[in-house]
Amino acid sequence: xxxxxxxxxxxxxxxxxxxxxxxxxxxxxxxxxxxxxxxxxxxxxxxxxxxxxxxxxxxxxxxxxxxxxxxxxxxxxxxxxxxxxxxxxxxxxxxxxxxxxxxxxxxxxxxxxxxxxxxxxxxxxxxxxxxxxxxxxxxxxxxxxxxxxxxxxxxxxxxxxxxxxxxxxxxxxxxxxxxxxxxxxxxxxxxxxxxxxxxxxxxxxxxxxxxxxxxxxxxxxxxxxxxxxxxxxxxxxxxxxxxxxxxxxxxxxxxxxxx
Amino acid sequence: xxxxxxxxxxxxxxxxxxxxxxxxxxxxxxxxxxxxxxxxxxxxxxxxxxxxxxxxxxxxxxxxxxxxxxxxxxxxxxxxxxxxxxxxxxxxxxxxxxxxxxxxxxxxxxxxxxxxxxxxxxxxxxxxxxxxxxxxxxxxxxxxxxxxxxxxxxxxxxxxxxxxxxxxxxxxxxxxxxxxxxxxxxxxxxxxxxxxxxxxxxxxxxxxxxxxxxxxxxxxxxxxxxxxxxxxxxxxxxxxxxxxxxxxxxxxxxxxxxxxxx
Numbered sequence: 001x002x003x004x005x006x007x008x009x010x011x012x013x014x015x016x017x018x019x020x021x022x023x024x025x026x027x028x029x030x031x032x033x034x035x036x037x038x039x040x041x042x043x044x045x046x047x048x049x050x051x052x053x054x055x056x057x058x059x060x061x062x063x064x065x066x067x068x069x070x071x072x073x074x075x076x077x078x079x080x081x082x083x084x085x086x087x088x089x090x091x092x093x094x095x096x097x098x099x100x101x102x103x104x105x106x107x108x109x110x111x112x113x114x115x116x117x118x119x120x121x122x123x124x125x126x127x128x129x130x131x132x133x134x135x136x137x138x139x140x141x142x143x144x145x146x147x148x149x150x151x152x153x154x155x156x157x158x159x160x161x162x163x164x165x166x167x168x169x170x171x172x173x174x175x176x177x178x179x180x181x182x183x184x185x186x187x188x189x190x191x192x193x194x195x196x197x198x199x200x201x202x203x204x205x206x207x208x209x210x211x212x213x214x215x216x217x218x219x220x221x222x223x224x225x226x227x228x229x230x231x232x233x234x235x236x237x238x239x240x241x242x243x244x245x246x247x248x249x250x251x252x253x254x255x256x257x258x259x
Numbered sequence: 260x261x262x263x264x265x266x267x268x269x270x271x272x273x274x275x276x277x278x279x280x281x282x283x284x285x286x287x288x289x290x291x292x293x294x295x296x297x298x299x300x301x302x303x304x305x306x307x308x309x310x311x312x313x314x315x316x317x318x319x320x321x322x323x324x325x326x327x328x329x330x331x332x333x334x335x336x337x338x339x340x341x342x343x344x345x346x347x348x349x350x351x352x353x354x355x356x357x358x359x360x361x362x363x364x365x366x367x368x369x370x371x372x373x374x375x376x377x378x379x380x381x382x383x384x385x386x387x388x389x390x391x392x393x394x395x396x397x398x399x400x401x402x403x404x405x406x407x408x409x410x411x412x413x414x415x416x417x418x419x420x421x422x423x424x425x426x427x428x429x430x431x432x433x434x435x436x437x438x439x440x441x442x443x444x445x446x447x448x449x450x451x452x453x454x455x456x457x458x459x460x461x462x463x464x465x466x467x468x469x470x471x472x473x474x475x476x477x478x479x480x481x482x483x484x485x486x487x488x489x490x491x492x493x494x495x496x497x498x499x500x501x502x503x504x505x506x507x508x509x510x511x512x513x514x515x516x517x518x519x520x521x
Binding site: 011012013014015016017136137139140141143144168169170171172173174185186187188198199200201202203204205206207208209210211213214215217218225 | 262264281282283284285305307308309312313314315316317318319321327328329330332333352354355356357384386444445446470471506507508509510511513514515516517518
């Protein structure tokens, strides 16, 4: 498009990227590269020997509660308030590579980005902490692969997710003292009462919490997402404490030690 | 794939399907929002696929507190049985590498469902129009051969303008380059149209030349244009603005302004 200064600029659309010419004209080498790249981006779940054994021949894990933390504050909240008691076993991790993954300097960083824990005395409670970035084409895949391992009957899912108050739209301008705060979204099958207000129009959630909600809605699993809107980008104790509200529900289902 | 949100599979046989293409200005999607909101359509199912970027939100068409907390997903199907109308709303961009897969998914779902005809609402970059297209109405249509057989008279009566084929290299008078269909900014529109011709589907495309910006007026233009053909609304009401804007259109351009700014 021409500007008033006589230059021609390409126009950016919020809806569509410029379309590539049809992929049919790819030669074999391009196809090979594309296939290799796809393989590299695949989400792979690594379970402990015990869990792998339980999942053999298409069996699913007995699971009554699945708690997922997405983001550093949500993950740290679970580490501090739930996983700190010695009652949890690490039972697996997911390896996810995409363009934003930094070069893995040792096994440690890859393993800690997406970890699964199971309660020792009640193995039907599973916790997962995700602190790595999942690309848009990996979200659905991660969700399908994880939920494929869990039996859906009477499964309850809770997702704690970090968000930025900059993404929260409201008619009355929020003064900074109101952040951090929680908003909830739940599937049709969720019959409990959320611990906070529902997410108002026109706000939406994206990323892994959205992928999990989509799966649960469509497969009629009871699920709730607590999205925490904070004005601090990094790990922050005040933000972490905001998730305490969700503990009241968590405590009931996974018999948390009182503190 | 299509998953019903009710206890039984809905029947779409003989229905008209209206769907948007995710295209410049999101005009098709906004127009579909107006249709669902005004006709108070009920949701009957989801298209659950890895081809769309995941998103979730509460009910975008909520009318009262009771129905506000219903979860909605990136691609959902709504129906208005009395009008034999089904609408697919797409709320998220298509994952870049999955465009072809998504088109195939749509084509097979349309075929399997038995829709009598499909109308795709779309848009195209206004700045890419050639000299010919700059004049007259910004609305265009395309129709597959199967639908042309049935609707040729109706389209003629409406006096609509068919989307022109343009030369691949404007300005060059090379006889080797045949004029071709070109819908820049239209997302999967062109691919879906050509696939439908190949698969012998009854499909029409209604598109509008527009630019990114406040595309609400464009949505109204497109939906009124569609209404001229499909007669979705009762035409007896004299008011020009008979479409109902859904609550999800609030704050399209951001939150309220902080008073301290002034």
